[in-house]
Amino acid sequence: MDIFFYTGRGLPPFISNSSFKALQLALPHFYSNQEIFDKISLPEYVGIQDSLSYLTIRDIMNPRCHVLGGAKPDSITVGIPNNQKITIEEYMSFVNKSKVDIAPSLSEEASLSCGNHRSKRSAKNAIVMLDSCLELKSPALKLLGNIQGGKDMESREFCAKEMKKRCVDGFVIGGIDLEESGAQLRRVVGAVYNGLSGDSRMIVLSGPGRPLDIVYAAQHGITFFESCWPFILAEKGKALDLPLVNFEDAENIEDMDFYEPELDLNDEKFAMQKGALVENCECLTCKQHHRGYIYHLLRVKEMGGNTLLAIHNSFVMKKLVEKLAKAKEEGKLGSVYADFVNKYCMGSFSTIN
Ligand SMILES: [Zn+2]
Known part of the structure; x- marks a missing residue:
């Protein structure tokens, strides 16, 4: 289990x-200069050759x-x-020579807000296009079946079932936009979970990678997550305030009060506060700086404030996924989502039913 942090262009x-150790790259930023990759791989070109690299067809933040x-x-x-048109042959030629570790099969991205016709079409076409991609892939590439279907749950499940029959290295739940979160996204995860029914290959959840969606998805067999959420919050001057307790430590959880998942460091109430962003957080920001300093940096529009928040937020997300991985290993993942919602998200969250 791991998290692909958003980079777009490599940073x-x-x-x-x-x-x-796992980073996302967006195809549109590199596609038109692909002659570079005759000489050097894409991960080397952007300096992430020591990390697991994951290519996305779009740039979610654009x-x-x-x-x-x-x-x-x-x-x-x-x-x-x-508006660049890309054929399957052109896409696979780019992917193979870029030498990224993991890439999805080519497909349109049918978001949860698109109409029924496009939702259904995207799923059917994604299956056909996966077969063509499989014929063209280099042996080193891990190719993921790009599960589409928009908001149509039958199409999502059908697409997952069909792709499960193919010799792919894993799957990605595609078509999740930046603003998609909450109950509809969880329905899609549920439909794909039914379609893949216990498949042990890697499954990536695309989209913003918000903490609550990640916890839900992990419970439903998803093992990798795209996430740009820590940076979006950092840009707004916000810090993730997820309690980094052991999920299995029920006593500890019982003793906790309700937590707002985010702190808005633009709020004047932080101006004179000397404590860490989040008590007991072991990130660089929380160990070395206090809330008042970050408030000041944001106030004077100094980018260091966003940087300190991005360090904290991405650290918290990494810890969250580590905790989920541990809970999964120990067979305790089942109760994690319910605990998470009940204890920390009351009033701000709607469940499926
Ligand atoms: Zn921190």
Whole structure:
């Protein structure tokens, strides 16, 4: 279990990539200069060759980066830089020579807000396109079946079932936009979970990677998560305030009061506070700086404030996934989601039923 932190072009927002062992890269930023990769791999080119690299077809943090398909399952059109049409052959040629570790099969990205027609089409086409990608992939590449279907749960489940029959290295739940979170996203995860029914290959959840969605997805067999959420919060001046307790430590959880998952460091109440962002957090920011200092940096629009928040937020997310991995190993994942919602998210969260 691990988390692919968003980079887009190779560097996560505000911070260095050196402390991350799994990182995302977005195809549109590299596609038009691909002759570079005749000489050097993409991970080497951006300096992340020591991390696990995961290519996405779109850049989730760029609102112009839509990925559209058509009636024929042979190509997609990516919104940046300038509505670039990419065929399956062109995509697989790029992926193979870029030497990223993991990439999804080519597919349009049908978000949870798109219509029924496109939802159904995306699932059917994704299956056909996966077969073509499999024929063209290099042996070193881990190719993931890109599960589409938009908001249509039958299509999602059907797509997952069909892809399960293929000789792929894993799966990704695609088509999750930046603003997608909550009950509808969890329904999609549930539909894919039914479709893959106990498959042990890697499964990636695309999208913003918000903590609550990650906890739910982990309980439903998802093992990898894309996440740009720590950086989005950092940009807004917010710190994740998830309690880093052991989930299995029920006594400890019982003793805790309700936690707001986020602290807004723009709030004047932090101006004179000397404590760490989150008590007992062992990240660099919390060990070396206090809340008042970060408030001051944000107030004077000094980017160091965002950097300190990004360090803290990404640390908290890494710890969260480590805790989930440990709970899974020990067979205690089942109760984690319920604990998480009941103890920390009351009033801010709607469950499926
Ligand atoms: Zn911290």
